[in-house]
Amino acid sequence: xxxxxxxxxxxxxxxxxxxxxxxxxxxxxxxxxxxxxxxxxxxxxxxxxxxxxxxxxxxxxxxxxxxxxxxxxxxxxxxxxxxxxxxxxxxxxxxxxxxxxxxxxxxxxxxxxxxxxxxxxxxxxxxxxxxxxxxxxxxxxxxxxxxxxxxxxxxxxxxxxxxxxxxxxxxxxxxxxxxxxxxxxxxxxx
Amino acid sequence: xxxxxxxxxxxxxxxxxxxxxxxxxxxxxxxxxxxxxxxxxxxxxxxxxxxxxxxxxxxxxxxxxxxxxxxxxxxxxxxxxxxxxxxxxxxxxxxxxxxxxxxxxxxxxxxxxxxxxxxxxxxxxxxxxxxxxxxxxxxxxxxxxxxxxxxxxxxxxxxxxxxxxxxxxxxxxxxxxxxxxxxxxxxxxx
DNA sequence: TATGACATGTAATCTGTTACATGATTAG
DNA sequence: CTAATCATGTAACAGATTACATGTCATA
Numbered sequence: 150x151x152x153x154x155x156x157x158x159x160x161x162x163x164x165x166x167x168x169x170x171x172x173x174x175x176x177x178x179x180x181x182x183x184x185x186x187x188x189x190x191x192x193x194x195x196x197x198x199x200x201x202x203x204x205x206x207x208x209x210x211x212x213x214x215x216x217x218x219x220x221x222x223x224x225x226x227x228x229x230x231x232x233x234x235x236x237x238x239x240x241x242x243x244x245x246x247x248x249x250x251x252x253x254x255x256x257x258x259x260x261x262x263x264x265x266x267x268x269x270x271x272x273x274x275x276x277x278x279x280x281x282x283x284x285x286x287x288x289x290x291x292x293x294x295x296x297x298x299x300x301x302x303x304x305x306x307x308x309x310x311x312x313x314x315x316x317x318x319x320x321x322x323x324x325x326x327x328x329x330x331x332x333x334x335x336x337x338x339x
Numbered sequence: 340x341x342x343x344x345x346x347x348x349x350x351x352x353x354x355x356x357x358x359x360x361x362x363x364x365x366x367x368x369x370x371x372x373x374x375x376x377x378x379x380x381x382x383x384x385x386x387x388x389x390x391x392x393x394x395x396x397x398x399x400x401x402x403x404x405x406x407x408x409x410x411x412x413x414x415x416x417x418x419x420x421x422x423x424x425x426x427x428x429x430x431x432x433x434x435x436x437x438x439x440x441x442x443x444x445x446x447x448x449x450x451x452x453x454x455x456x457x458x459x460x461x462x463x464x465x466x467x468x469x470x471x472x473x474x475x476x477x478x479x480x481x482x483x484x485x486x487x488x489x490x491x492x493x494x495x496x497x498x499x500x501x502x503x504x505x506x507x508x509x510x511x512x513x514x515x516x517x518x519x520x521x522x523x524x525x526x527x528x529x
Numbered sequence: 530t531a532t533g534a535c536a537t538g539t540a541a542t543c544t545g546t547t548a549c550a551t552g553a554t555t556a557g
Numbered sequence: 558c559t560a561a562t563c564a565t566g567t568a569a570c571a572g573a574t575t576a577c578a579t580g581t582c583a584t585a
Binding site for chain 2 (some may be wrong): 535536537538539540
Binding site for chain 1 (some may be wrong): 374376438439442450451453490492495496500502507513514518521
């Protein structure tokens with residue numbers, strides 16, 4: 150019940166560790182070298198976050214001594230951690246998820262297949278599509294009501310938001326179609 | 340020089356107050372009722388942020404007593420505040436600005452025309468376009484290098500990011516064209 | 530008379546940022 | 558021998574979230 154809620158960074162770590170255990174340093178490198186730069190690669194963020202996850206029993210760290218360099222601690226996701234990750238992925242998309250930005254949604258989706266299976270990915274996409282339809286509609290409505298009173302730059306910025314959301318919605322169609330195609334292929338083979 | 344840096348919320352407040360002075364409550368309503376829901380409408384965020392801006396001399400609050408309801412304090416942007424806002428808008432777009440997300444960029448652009456004039460808006464768009472081209476190229480490169488090793492959901496999520504950036508780049512063309520059209524119209528009239 | 534809108538604020542807590550500290554190993 | 562890379566951590570600080578506290582006025 151009253152479990153302390155885990156911030157986005159915690160889930161990012163959980164998602165990365167799930168298929169492949171890694172050290173704090175490895176994770177920092179992933180954040181700094183790949184397009185996951187949205188997350189901080191600073192030790193002051195990563196190490197405390199890993200400690201918190203360990204205290205919650207979601208990951209377990211194993212110290213590897215004497216392997217040449219300084220000791221390193223490799224973390225792996227526990228059964229409880231995997232359950233938490235799945236729960237996070239399976240939560241239906243809310244309007245607030247969309248206003249808060251698509252980064253966390255895409256993170257959930259990116260991890261969904263490995264952590265919870267293709268069925269969970271499809272489920273998440275459908276939930277996202279439903280939420281996006283409502284979101285796009287409300288943005289369009291707000292645009293219609295207000296665009297006449299905005300300066301050009303304000304109006305263009307708003308348009309960018311509306312069209313970006315429309316585009317995102319289109320992407321969900323494409324993603325769902327991709328999964329359908331995959332399912333057909335598998336069906337043929339099996 | 341070593342001025343304490345202002346967080347995104349501070350600039351959002353500055354940008355909203357610039358054309359039209361308002362109270363903390365007014366600002367909260369804007370955040371909660373419009374598509375600026377990305378920013379917190381909680382009093383624990385807004386009121387301290389306004390105090391900080393006031394301490395920096397960027398806004399000045401005037402208490403309106405006896406106007407029927409409980410006293411309210413209306414804030415207006417000072418000359419120093421407007422200068423700071425302009426400086427923020429005029430900063431060239433960096434790669435980090437893009438990885439951190441487009442929200443703050445669009446906020447800067449949305450405010451640019453009213454706070455700094457159409458020329459500043461165009462300048463910002465051109466800076467954004469340049470940065471986006473590099474950003475899209477690096478995303479595409481990373482996608483090419485890694486997409487084969489990803490699960491379907493990871494690949495689709497990455498694609499969404501790449502295409503979103505491409506789409507954003509297209510939008511800059513459209514926005515620049517809009518400003519060109521406007522300039523022609525004005526040229527004809529004057 | 531009780532609810533909801535108006536209106537401002539504070540306190541506890543959590544997280545992230547920045548900067549520093551430590552220390553081993555390898556490459557130049 | 559010095560710099561870079563590997564590798565982990567802490568401490569000070571700033572900012573956001575949540576919840577609470579306070580108080581007025583209108584309306585149902």
